[in-house]
Amino acid sequence: MQIGARGLRGNVRRLKALLQSKFGGRRRPETAKSPEKPKLHPEENLLRIEVFRPNCRKPRRYLVIKNGNLPNGLECLPDSLRILEWTGYPSKSLPSHFNPEKLLELNMCHSCIEHFPLEIEPLYNLKTVKLSNSLNLVNTRNFKGMPHLELLFLEGCTRLYEVDPGIEVLEKLTVLKLKDCKNLVHFASRVRGLKSLKVLNLSGCSKLKKLPNDMGHLESLVEVDASGTSIQELPCSIGMLEGLVSMSLRDCKHLVCLPGSVGGLKSLKDSKISIFLVAQSLINCQMSWVWLPV
Template identity: 55%
Template sequence: MHDSLQEMGRQIVLREFPDEPGWCSRLWFREDANHVLSKNTGTEAIEGIVLHPSDPGVQVHANAKSFSKMVKLRYLKISNVRLYNGLEDLPNSLRILKWTGYPLTYFPSHFNPEKLLELKMCHSCIKHFRMGTKPLHNLKTIKLSHSLNLVSTPNFKGMPNLEVLILEGCTRLFEVDPSIQVLERPTLLNLKDGKNLAHLPSSVGCLKSLKVLNLFGCSRISNVECLEKLDVSGTAISEPPSKLYLLKNRYIEFIYLFIYF
């Protein structure tokens, strides 16, 4: 039923401007997206672009100015788009940004998405998370899993409402910014397989709302603080932390060792 309704919606949108996809409110088909992004025919009418990675359609190409006219774009979900000549613009109107395989090491310098709620850019080439100059008070989720160039987390001062940070498989990550202490309601911090991460800021243990910290495979980590659930498999931690009794669920997991209280 869901697929049928989705297909019906696509057909309705396509009837709006069958020969000019740049004037459609949404783009679903790779052929249309490729036409719009490669020829810079996007307009302020476009509010969403959704391209599924499993779609066997044509390769999508983009260039530096592909998004410059899409001033009302709110939802962008694309993957492995070939990008030529860098990227000058991303719309500041974005609420959801999902770009698997983002090919650049940086965000456009004028990208200030103040209303951004969710950013997921797995397998990206991002090296340093630096995004504009304005605070991101609405941002709830950052997922940069398997971004192999990433060496540090963002400065969290401009995103105090961040709840979920997933950096699994970021093997070059060596630093968690001390500003993580400003987060007001974090619930999940996933640093799995952060092989170059040697320590965590002590303030991580003071994040009252943090429920889950995943340090599996962080072989250089040797200190942790109290949490509800703590996965320290594959770390250098050899015994339960002294404040284990403060764990609300009193559960800690080690490789080949399970201790229950």
């Protein structure tokens, strides 16, 4: 089933019927090897839609929309969705009547979303959020409605200027990527609640001047990338990260000194520090020199 770009408007009713139907299309016999997958195959200037469920006792729902020209989005979405992937989502928010309590993954890269979390809560089952390159996203709000979130990708959100301190309630978050958020000025002031965080990527956040003081309490942290930021110093608590394996501070041109506690990074194997430490700056900071592999 294919819907040409020119004839898309005349088929909106059929599209809505597809999304609201019980199984997203004509039901086919279920076998272990061939789950039901009504699809619109991707072609240039064609709307691609996939709504299917694998063969399992508890059906899962998937909705994938790509290459679609739907300037006003959709008025409704099925509440049974488990995975929602909509590249280039055109609206500022999701439909007001959409109840996403069963949603496991939200993938809306290149969207027009302005705020996250969205104004639809709670999202107790949500584990993955991908909003990278959503150029209208300006800030993040309270995260209390998604306690099981594990992956958060906000890369390339160039208007994002603040990450709410409430992010520390995400105890199960393992990956946080904010790469190339060039207007990010305020990163979370407190992060010690991120007990499961393993990867933190802030590279390319050129306006970010400070890392959280309690960063050393991220006991699971393995990788940190703060390259290309405007940080002037590392928090003294960073020496508590005994499990940290990789740290990149490449092109941190404003970084003038390192805390003596850096010597406590016993597991550090991959350190990329491309800076010029002026001797006088080190004297003023009254911090000891620490040799790190480059």
